[in-house]
Amino acid sequence: MAMLEVKDINVFYGLIHALRDVSFEVNEGEVVALIGANGAGKTTTLHTITGLLPSKGGTVTFEGKDITKKPGHEIVRLGMSHVPEGRRVFAGLTVRENLKMGAYTRPKSEVEASLADVYKRFPRLEERKNQPAGTLSGGEQQMLAMGRALMAKPRILLLDEPSMGLSPLFVGEVFKIIQEVSAAGTTVLLVEQNAKKALSIADRAYVLETGKIVKTGKASDLLNDDAIKKAYLGE
């Protein structure tokens, strides 16, 4: 059985039918990419999984548990963290406070150890730990958003366009970290505009087009698929 199973979810914004019978799955240990053009419904999909948006019909199952109707704040407790689009760090809180909020659901005794782990992975965050998050650069904020999500010790990490708006150097850094997190045993569902980069580190991928999954396969196969090359890789 897959770790995360999304089955026939339908999401509406008023009259806009943003997701139509979207189904896919992520197996334990995989890096799965979800790619698609602007407005395809990638963010909507992640928001539905983590309870920020309700689905009309369909189910989301995580490690065998139906989480479709679970209140959003209970989902992180189950082992699923979501790095939202646009980072959404708490600008007025310090870097350290942001990270501690990431560990909100964890016992106090474990927080310091996780904080040390995150600082080891992101030394720059430790240098700036007492600085308000709003004063960090865009790249640093992305690191903070990822570090904050890791503070929950998730078994699956959902990332929404982590490379958005970053310089090539930072993009490389972000993808390197995703690979490290994956190698350390965390399953990853990665939403990306940067399809080439995403496909190069993913095991499998799904292609979303105007609210529908139109293609799926091994990431290496999709990288060589003519239609994908044309539409998403700019070749």
Added chain:
Amino acid sequence: MSFLNHLINGISLGSIYAIIALGYTMVYGIAKMLNFAHGDVIMVGGYMCFCATTYLGWPPIAGVLLAVVVCTVLGVVIERLAYKPLRMAPSLAVLITAIGVSYFLQNAALLIWGSSTKSFTSVVGGDPIQLFGGQLTITRVTIVTVLACVVIMVALTLFTGKSKMGTAMRAVSEDKGAAQLMGINVNTTISLTFAIGSGLAAIAGVLLCSAYPTLLPTTGSMPGIKAFTAAVFGGIGSIPGALLGGILLGVIEIFAKAYISTQLSDAIVFAVLIIVLLVKPDGLLGKHVSEKV
């Protein structure tokens, strides 16, 4: 010496405004709404303490506790019944609802306690303290009021600044969706904010009625509006801003009454507010969080 006397009275009145302003500012910070009924919760607190001490013969401290408990519950119930269903509604709808709640509370009080003025017995007994051979008189209520304000400010600053729940509160006030992703229960956090604000309103109500011992169903509305003004004056959403705004407003009001005109004092208070907002639209200590996109 009369200058010092007025200053002390102003700080005392301002302390009450500051305690009320905290409720406005915290609720605004979290729920992004103007809780117009906040002033009437003060009045309910006053009546509760009055009933406990005058009708039931309870000691003053028990009366204060009853007022705090009833108002805390009242604040949470108001939020659940009246505001929570409107979480996604336009802010005008929420404002109108809040005005409705305010009228509801005033009229409920009118029904229960009637329209005649109740004379409130101060919860702080004892003779005024004479200083400088009787030239300066300070009532004990004044001292208790200022002390209460200081204690509340320090406690609340520590709570929001240092505790886990307080940090979560600040996170919710910035971004409810992201806070939810952290596992923070947004509804509980909003309830807690209303609970704290309303509990403080009860304390303010008791102190207000102890200093100015007349109690009517409309007792809370003018101090409510002034405290709201104080919150805006200091910078809405800011806790030190509520303190600064409250104290300044109290001092300006008392000085205006003493040296300019009793009738014009409120007009002067609001004129100062308008001038401050023209120069500093975010209020004196208004938040300016730098954000990079």
